Amino acid sequence: MDRSHELTGRQRPTSGASADELGAQLREARHRTRCLTEDLSSAELMGAYREIVNPVLWELGHVAWFHEYWTLRHAAQQAPLIEHCDRLWDSSNVAHRTRWHLELPDRAGTYGYMAAVLDRQEDLLARGIDDATRYFYDLAIRHEDMHVEALAYMRQTSSNAPPVGLGQSTPPPAGALSGDVAVPGGTWRLGSTAAEGFVFDNEKWAHATVLAPFRIARAPVTNAEFAAFVENSGYRAREFWSAAGWAWRENRQAERPVYWQAKRDGVWTARHYRAVEELRPHAPVIFVNWFEAEAWCRWAGRRLPSETEWEAAAIGEPAAGGTRLRDTRRRWPWGEAAPTAAHANLGFAFDRLVEVAGLAGGDSAFGCRQMIGNVWEWTASDFLPFAGFSPDPYEDYSQPWFGTRKVLRGGCWATSARIARPAYRNFFTPDRSDVFAGFRTCAL
C-alpha cells in the first residue's frame, strides 16, 4: 500500500548508500570538478563579473565549504578548518557581486582546502555512518554535482576551451524522430515518494493530481525545427511572444538563439566553447530560454507540457486497454535498471549531444525518447511548492526561488544520475539561455 501521503515534509529519507559507496561518489564528483577547472588560466579562474556566473575560484571553495559545513561541522560537530570560511563561501550570506572582491585563497590554496575537507569526510566515513549523517553526505554530493554542471556551462558562457577528460565517446548519427504519442488521462501522483530515497524538499511529496489526456512529442525540438522559426522571422514577429518574452527580446535585440551565428551560405553555425561549428540539424536545440521556447510553440501551434504531464509521459504507464493512466510510477522511463549509455546521455556519457532518434533503449512506456539526459526540458509550470511544503535543513535550496522560476525536468548530458531522477525539479528564471536546456512540446 502506498503510504506516502502520510509522510510529513520533515521526513528525510536517504540514498541508503554505504560508506564505501559514498566515498566513491565523493571522488567521482571531485574528479569531474577538477577536470572542469584544472586547465583554466588564473584569469579564467576569476573571469569578468557577470550576473549569471560565479568566479570559478570562488565556486571551488564554495563546493568544499558546503561539504564541510553540512557533513563535518553540522552533522559531526567538528570545528571549521578555516576560521573565517563562512565570510568567504556561504552563498546565503556572501552577495553575488562581492564574490569577485574577497580575499580568496589562490588556486593551490583552494584545491588544498578541497582536499583537506575530502580527507576528513573519508575519515568520518571510515568510522561508519548512520542515517542522519548519510543524509548530509547525500546532500553535499548532489550539491557538488550541481556545481559540476554549472562549471560545464560556465565554460561555454565564458568561451573557455572544451573540458578535458570527460565525455570521450562520440555518439553515432541517429537522425530525426517526429510525431506525438498519446497519454491517457487519469490520476497522476505528482512528486516523489519515500521509496525514492534522497529527495529535495520541493519534491515532497507525491500527491494526486487530475490529468486530462494529452499528446506529447516523442522527442525534443531539434535545431532544424528551431531554425525554421528563426528563418520565418520568428524573432521579429511580436505575435509569437508573451509580453515578458517580447520585453526580453527587445532588450537583447535577439534575432536567434544566443550562440547561433547569422546563417551564411545556407549553413547555420554556433559557438561551441571557443570554436564555431556547424549546427547538427537532428540534435536537440540547446541554450534557448523559456521565452524562446514559448515563442516557438506559439509559432508552431504547440505548447509546453506542464510538469505533471511531463512526469506522467516519462514514468507513467497505461492501464489495460490504454484508456487511462495506471497508478504506478516507474523509477526511470525505461524501468528499474540504473541508467547506462544505452538509455541516456547523462554524466558526460558522450562528448556531444545525441541526435533525437538515438538512445531508443531509454524510451518511456508511451514511447517518449530522451526524457532523461541530453538536454533539460523547460515545462510550462511555475516553480511552486507542493502542498505541505516545509524546507529541509539547507533552507535556501528551494524556498527563496518559488514563484520566480520555471520548472525544467529530465537532466542533461552534464547532470549526474543522482540528480537526473524523473521527479527532480530544476528551476531557472525564464530569461536564462546559458544553461543546458531545450524543450519538448505538446499538441494544443
Ligand SMILES: [Fe+2]
Ligand atoms: Fe552552491
